[in-house]
Amino acid sequence: MKSELKVALIQSNLVWENPEQNRINFTNTISAILEPVDVIILPELFTSGFTMNPSQVAETMTGDTISWMQKLANLKKSAITGSIVIEENDHYYNRLLFIFPSGKIDYYDKKHTFTLAGEHKAYQAGSNLITVSYLGWKICPLVCYDLRFPVWSRNTNDYDVLLYVANWPKIRIAAWDTLLKARAIENMTYCIGVNRVGLDGNKHEYSGNSGAYDVLGKRMDTIPTGQEATEIITLKKDHISKYREKLGFLKDRDLFTLK
Structure with a gap:
């Protein structure tokens, strides 16, 4: 178990519906990370952008991008995570992949498809939360x-x-900033959000605003708005235990279950 976890946040522009070029670009960006890190985080649909044409970019779980992630994770001795379009059982999924340095794969299918953009028509929604256990840390992606x-x-x-x-x-970036901070505070957890920048194929603009917050909602990063950037932050286990034990807010949470 590691008492500290070093995490690299990669805020990047994406080439529209071009997995090969995006893999090349991210290879260069990740190769430029010279210090050891434990986790490298890429944006949502990092091989394509937020396309509603999944058939144009879909891959399988034995496809080029997963092979690329496994090789790079092994080379960097770091886990790599981000989501891509996966085709499986005659459905398309917006699937977050968590690739261990060993090549092991954990994955999460996006539960809340974005109806405003018609994502629910193009993609199958997931139904299961996962918790990734990595280096003694529990991560909810x-x-x-x-x-x-x-x-x-x-x-x-x-x-x-x-x-x-x-x-x-x-x-809608004000909501992103506010909700990331809120999720950290209410769950007494580190909360990290990695977003893209630039224009997509539908001319939607993205400002990034990637960020990391500690259990009290304090901002930890200095990632610039509106431009590509990579920043490494250090998470500390004793920070979590100190404030959870001192404040005890999670002990007072309401009990209920999802149906």
């Missing part, structure tokens, strides 16, 4: 629109890190 639904991310499993990857547009 979620995707973009999931951020608006606090019951889904509720910390009933005592996870240490709540992680969101996103294509969250600039026009």
